[in-house]
Amino acid sequence: MCDSVKAQNASVMENRVDLMKKPGEDLMKATSTDQNGNEQKVGKDPLWIFGYGSLCWNPGFEYLQAVNGYVDGFSRRFYQGNITHRGSESQPGRVATLVEDKEGITWGKAFLVAADNEAALPYLSTRECQLGGYKVVTVDFYPRLLSPSNNNYITGEKTEALMYIAVPGNKHWLGTAPLLNIADQILICRGPSGTNVEYLLRLVDFMRDEIPEALDDHLFSLERLVKKLAAEKKICLKSMMGVQKETSEVQTSTASFQFASRIPEKKLRCVNM
Numbered sequence: 672m673c674d675s676v677k678a679q680n681a682s683v684m685e686n687r688v689d690l691m692k693k694p695g696e697d698l699m700k701a702t703s704t705d706q707n708g709n710e711q712k713v714g715k716d717p718l719w720i721f722g723y724g725s726l727c728w729n730p731g732f733e734y735l736q737a738v739n740g741y742v743d744g745f746s747r748r749f750y751q752g753n754i755t756h757r758g759s760e761s762q763p764g765r766v767a768t769l770v771e772d773k774e775g776i777t778w779g780k781a782f783l784v785a786a787d788n789e790a791a792l793p794y795l796s797t798r799e800c801q802l803g804g805y806k807v808v809t810v811d812f813y814p815r816l817l818s819p820s821n822n823n824y825i826t827g828e829k830t831e832a833l834m835y836i837a838v839p840g841n842k843h844w845l846g847t848a849p850l851l852n853i854a855d856q857i858l859i860c861r862g863p864s865g866t867n868v869e870y871l872l873r874l875v876d877f878m879r880d881e882i883p884e885a886l887d888d889h890l891f892s893l894e895r896l897v898k899k900l901a902a903e904k905k906i907c908l909k910s911m912m913g914v915q916k917e918t919s920e921v922q923t924s925t926a927s928f929q930f931a932s933r934i935p936e937k938k939l940r941c942v943n944m
């Protein structure tokens with residue numbers, strides 16, 4: 672991890688403040704097990720689900736509230752293979768997972784799911800676990816909140832959240848590789864949900880639009896390399912971005928795996944060099 676990222680992460684953790692939790696935001700401790708043996712929270716209280724990949728720009732399930740924030744002790748890496756959404760059996764795509772990093776911070780978005788929402792966890796179990804190869808863990812989530820006193824962003828009190836993570840040993844794991852090789856793989860791969868490029872650039876746009884102060888060397892280096900390779904190969908990135916949908920904070924979605932985005936299409940243009 673570079674010095675600038677370490678310094679920012681240290682500053683973020685030093686500036687946490689304790690805020691009162693709203694009633695009903697604690698998670699139940701009880702768990703159940705899905706078809707793959709992954710534990711899932713159950714109970715009568717609402718729960719938070721933290722996303723750091725495609726969940727950030729299209730969760731695909733109904734939720735009460737969405738809050739940007741981070742988890743610490745992890746760094747985002749494009750080490751997980753994907754053959755069901757952004758790649759194929761012959762050309763697996765690369766999607767994000769988290770790797771343990773004691774100095775790491777990963778920014779993303781957490782969604783509050785209602786206690787009576789019986790669709791969200793089964794949907795995510797299919798999308799993330801059965802199709803994606805991820806497992807469920809519980810993490811501490813730190814919300815990024817706007818201070819009422821000075822309109823600056825502050826870090827709120829931590830709360831438990833579910834998170835889906837891919838680890839070495841799962842059948843889709845690709846692991847580390849030179850960044851240029853990862854970028855080239857992302858540029859050429861596509862699957863039923865769209866191109867691997869779209870997955871990367873939607874995530875980049877989410878970070879820049881909603882958490883502009885966040886640093887993520889791995890993510891933004893891949894963005895630069897993908898754009899460089901596309902220019903060299905005269906590939907129009909705009910044509911790889913798929914169909915766009917508008918989303919709202921309180922979202923009602925069907926259980927579809929065609930993940931669209933609310934990121935404005937105008938951010939990309941074709942470059943002929």
